[in-house]
Amino acid sequence: MSAFVFSEDLEVEMKDTIKEIPLGELHPFPDHPFGVRDDEAMAQTVESIKEYGVLVPAIARPRENGGYEIIAGHRRKHACEIAGLKTMPVIVRDIDRNTATIVMVDSNLQRENILPSERAKAYKMKLEAIKRQGARTDLTCTQVGHKSNGTKSIQKVADEAGESRTQVQRYIRLNELQPELQHLVDEGKIGMTPAVEISYLKPDEQKMLIETIDSEQATPSFSQAQRMRRLSQEGKLNDDAVLGIMMEQKKPENWDLKLPMEKIRKFFPRSYTPQRMEETIIKLLETWMKKRQRDQQR
Known part of the structure; x- marks a missing residue:
């Protein structure tokens, strides 16, 4: 389920503007931080599209020079190309760049196996978009809120990503x-x-x-x-x-111990962030250690 929130009016309007758009008219979001990889997940997406079509429309906004700029759906577009489709369903919404950036980041952060460098760029892009955005009273206000100082902005990014503010700041430093x-x-x-x-x-x-x-x-x-x-x-x-x-x-x-995400992700609900998985693993290890200590004292 996507992390970003729309008002009911916006949802209705977006549903009413679903179009079948030629793939050639869909262009990537500028500086899109998330890679599109031909991995096992992509192969599964391609097979699903071949069998059932695109079940979830992409989201895009009109470009000044014609065509559309993808906000969410870069992987789906690539899968459609591999599957041999000529068009794909797209929700077209005429929103500003800052709102589009926030939606793009939030929709992609739900993916698995996001690289640290991708997360770093995404958090930075969202933070800068929130800072640029003035006080809003339109339909995006429920998602973005009002412009605030840097501390509140980064806390908002952290809260919506399920991370601590310190961890978000660490990720953003990776851009340097x-x-x-x-x-x-x-x-x-x-x-x-x-x-x-x-x-x-x-x-x-x-x-x-x-x-x-x-x-x-x-x-x-x-x-x-x-x-x-x-x-x-x-x-x-x-x-x-x-x-x-x-x-x-x-x-x-x-030394830093690294656990491959593909090996441990299956043990957790899809909604769990890496930080929450880490906290759960630590708690389980603490329980295991206490049990060992009790067994040794018997």
Whole structure:
């Protein structure tokens, strides 16, 4: 179920404007942060469309230069192309860019297996859209609310995503990483906490780190990232300093444990966010540890 909320009037109006639109007239949302991948989920979507058609219409808005800009439905469009369809059902709504950005982000955050870099860009886009949006009294007010200061805006992003404000801020910091480092975070080779520390390094310092990671085949721990950030703030971070830090052996307590999402997602309801899954796993481990302690005392 989508996280964004429309008023009843808007729902009726949007249902009344469903159109069959040629795929060639549908264009991607500018700077769309979510990748469209030819994975197993896409293959299942293609098979579903071949058998039943597109069950959920996409959402789009008219473009100034003609055609339509997809707000929600990039994966469905790609699946339609693979399935050999020429058109797809689309809800057309003439909404402003800020509202469209918020709807686009909220509709896609319900997907599984979202990469950290995708979530980072999405949170940033939504935050900036909320900040740009003035006080609204129209149909989008129930979803977006009124313009507020940065603290309230980021709290709104966090609440609607089911994340803590701190976690949203951490994700947004990932946008300051060089693409190569973002890719390492997506692959799970660099944890979130060291990635946030690295994001405070200057671009040229990050490039020095990338070269060292390639040469040493090692990624920084949290404490190593902290030291590099501190040296950067002092103006003392150079090639030798980065190499010296990265050549140190990591302590096991600094390692970040990564659990593949595809292996644990099946144990949780689809509505659970990564943060809620983590909290549940911690509680279960605490219960397991207490049981072990009781068994050992018998």
